[in-house]
Amino acid sequence: MKNDNITIKDIAKALNLSYSTVSRALKGSYKISEGTQQLVKEYAATHNYRPNLMAQSLKNQKSRCIGVVLCSIPNSFFAEVISGIESIAYNKDYLLIITQNLESYEREVKNLDNLTWRSVDGLLVSLSTETEDISHFQRLHDQGLPMVFFDRVTDAIPTHQVITDNIGGAFDATKHLIERGYKRIATITSSPFLSITRERLEGYKKALTEHNMPVNDDHIQYCPHGGMVIEEIDSALNNLLQLNEPPDAILTASDRITIGSFSLIQRKGLLIPDEIAVAGFSNFNAPELFNPPLTTVRQNAFEMGKQATELLIQLVESKRPVTSFEKKVLPTELIVRKST
Incomplete structure (x- = not known):
């Protein structure tokens, strides 16, 4: 033997x-x-x-595969999320099939077709910036495929969600800029379709309002592809800098927008923070190595991946239909550095 x-x-x-x-x-x-x-x-x-997983799969009509739908694997935030997902899936003997839509609705739909053709047991989903119509997910949900949404979520499908405290994170960063004496605080954010965009704008506006500062629509700029296209960030920055009274501080709402904005501001010859301060949502490594070191709103991306996977596996392995769902909100951490 x-x-x-x-x-x-x-x-x-x-x-x-x-x-x-x-x-x-x-x-x-x-x-x-x-x-x-x-x-x-x-x-x-x-x-x-x-255990013979293949035999178990045939017996239980389960593939022991989880499909992951997200925008970009090289994105530092999603790289941490994937590590969290893998830490649970590995211990539970589930295989991951990871797809990236590169912020394309069309690609998201095609990737979803490929995942379901491979008979995944469930889906972990973070929506693309172009996704306004979620009927491709709704159809699969109606057919009984378990799914959990994380980070970029939708309330149209009743299931578990794991998100960041986007409102609180944006509020804290904007409040910090106000307390540092900045008067014209702008924000560069992602697609208006995304839940994270709406929530971060809510936190930004809430902080301004509570401190009796006006909310200026000209100070809110959108990047339809979440900063993946550098020209979108450049256009947003130019729109802000060409105002009669340009902003003296900017809150950036994602990893790519934060890094891109920081670089472009310096290329334009502006001094950070003397001429314009920068604070942003970001999970990239070593922000203290920027010159000046960058103030960031950090999210617990690894924990988000873990919790989303645990909830999905509970759905997949449940013996009875699940009708009660959780919305887990993970705290952010504001790390103040010299860019503000």
Whole structure:
């Protein structure tokens, strides 16, 4: 008998137990005594037992694959999210199939078709900046495919959500700029279709209003592709800088917009923070290495990936229809550096 090919039948024969007893013991069934469970699990571990996932998939009509739908893998925020997803999926013996839509609705729809053709057990979804129509997800949800939305979510589909406290994060950053004495605070944000855009704008406006400062629509600029296209950031910045009274501070609403804005401002010869301050949502590594070091609103992206995956696996493995759903809101952290 080869150790790397040991089966439940082999364990049952070696320990003089029935097949069903060993199977239940490995699953931790309450019907099996703790002593027998320990005996079986110790023998299985010693002899390198691994469950036959292919056989289980055929029996349970499950693929043990999770589809991940997001905008861009190289994006530092989503890279951390993927690490969180993988940390749970690996321990639960689920395979990940990760797709990136590059902020394209058309590509998102096509990737979704490919994932469902491969019969994934469930979906982890963060919407693209172009996605206003979610009927492609609605159809699959109506057919019973479990899905959990994270970061960029929709309330139109009743299911679990895991998000950042976008309102609080934007409020804290804007309040910090106000308290530092800045009077004309602008923001460069993503597509108006996105939940994160609406929530971060709400926090930005709330801070201005609570401090008796006007909300100037000219100070709100959108990047339809979330900063993936540098020309969009450049256009937004130019619109702000050409105002009769240009802003003296900018809140940027994503990793790519933050990095792009910082670089373009310096290329235009403006001094940060003397002529214009910059604070932004960002999870990229080592913001303190920027010159000057960058004030950031940091999100717990790794934890977001973990919690979203745990909720999805609960849906996939539930024996009964789930009708009660959670919306988990993870806190942000404002890290003040010299750019403000």
